[in-house]
Amino acid sequence: MRILLVEDELEMAGALSAALLRHDMVVDHVTTIAHAMQAARGELHDAIVLDRHLPGGDGLTLLATWRANGLSTPVIVLSASGELDDRLSGLDGGADDYLAKPFAVEELVARLRAVLRRPAALQAEVLKVGTLHFESAHREARVGATPLDLPRRELLVLEALMRRRGRTVLRDALEEAVYGFDDAIQSNALDTHVSRLRRKLDEAGCDVEIHTIRGVGYLLRQRP
Structure with a gap:
């Protein structure tokens, strides 16, 4: 499985990348909205992990653009805020899941497995x-x-x-x-x-x- 990780905090990105690699996932890491737009264009990825707060804008704005352009890849949004309104705005904005920081890496892996088990994301179990x-x-x-x-x-x-x-x-x-x-x-x-x-x-x-x-x-x- 190939994962696009959009995260500007390098220490967190390193920890997440290492954890996903241990679970047989190929990780492409980008840090900005512009690079994320370019990386997702070819729809190479099985899922996307998207930090909400990025240099140059809100990750949800990027997500809305992806969905408007027809990108159906499952997206898990990461955010420092876990308030109900923030979670609802993320899910209503096109996210398949929403995870508040801090979180256990194992939970992200489990949530990725969950979205990848859904029929639209997984070609065959x-x-x-x-x-x-x-x-x-x-x-x-x-x-x-x-x-x-x-x-x-x-x-x-x-x-x-x-x-x-x-x-x-x-x-x-x-x-x-x-x-x-x-x-x-x-x-x-x-x-x-x-x-x-x-x-x-x-x-x-x-x-x-x-x-x-x-x-x-x-x-x-x-x-x-």
Whole structure:
């Protein structure tokens, strides 16, 4: 899952980013309304965490612009004020959830999972291709009843390929699913993740294979 974090307090942003990464989420962090507008334009993200008080304006004004432009991505608003009127203005303004500071990072993670479980936000609770299963809510993959022990980036590669099963996924699209804006990407990093993932699927006796479409990307499908 890919999260856009709009937060100008760098210490808090660092703590939130680290926590979300531990829960297999790719985090793109921006600090201003202008950068947030640009980052959300491509609708790359599964959810947005938006601080209400930002340099240059109110996060709710930005949220209203997003909704007016048709952005349907779930948004959780963060604010230093938890008064009822503030919460209502946030929810009425297009937020899917509202969280007052200070809060436990674990609560934000739980709320993100909740909005991502909603039908509009989550394409499928359980993705299935042959004997391969991926549970989006719990971030778990298995072959039949056997769990797959996959590190975060391999899990993200698998999820992206399973969501587009039977279709070629371009390298650029896979890298967007696996890496954040600020991540340094080595030229062969994606190929390494795919190679390790392919080997683990084979070792587990999976009836799904990952094809390399040379110079284009990858394709996941069930073996005939």
